[in-house]
Amino acid sequence: MTVEASLADTPRHVRITTTATGAAVKVDGTDISNALAAYSIEQRAGQPPMVALRLTPAGTLALDGIAHVVVAEPGGLDAATFLASVDPAALHRAALSRDDLDGSPTELTTAVLRQLLEWTTGART
Incomplete structure (x- = not known):
C-alpha cells in the first residue's frame, strides 16, 4: 500500500471514542471503525498528534479530511510511509533541542537519526 504524501501532510479531524472493548474512530466525520485492525x-510538544491507522487485511478506506493521519501496512508502519509523514521543520527543531548533542562533526546527523528512532519506537535513545 502506498500513501500519498498529501494524506499524511494534511491535518485531518479525528475523533476516537474508546470503550472497555474497542473504539469508534471517525476521520473527518466518517466512521472507519469497521475497516481498522488497530x-x-x-x-510531540508543539505539534498536532499523528494517528497511524492499521487496516484489516481486506479493509479499504477513503479519507477526505486535527491530526496527521498515516495509513500503515498490516504489521506496522513502514519506513517510507513514516518518513513521508515527518515534518522536516519539526524534526530539525526536535533534533537541535535534544540534550544529547555532543559537539562532534556528525552531531546533527546523529541527533536526527536518534530523534527518528525515538519517534518510531517511543523509546528515549
Missing part, C-alpha cells in the same frame, strides 16, 4: 496515537 490504531496508535503519538504526539
Whole structure:
C-alpha cells in the first residue's frame, strides 16, 4: 500500500471514542471503525498528534479530511510511509533541542537519526 504524501501532510479531524472493548474512530466525520485492525496515537510538544491507522487485511478506506493521519501496512508502519509523514521543520527543531548533542562533526546527523528512532519506537535513545 502506498500513501500519498498529501494524506499524511494534511491535518485531518479525528475523533476516537474508546470503550472497555474497542473504539469508534471517525476521520473527518466518517466512521472507519469497521475497516481498522488497530490504531496508535503519538504526539510531540508543539505539534498536532499523528494517528497511524492499521487496516484489516481486506479493509479499504477513503479519507477526505486535527491530526496527521498515516495509513500503515498490516504489521506496522513502514519506513517510507513514516518518513513521508515527518515534518522536516519539526524534526530539525526536535533534533537541535535534544540534550544529547555532543559537539562532534556528525552531531546533527546523529541527533536526527536518534530523534527518528525515538519517534518510531517511543523509546528515549
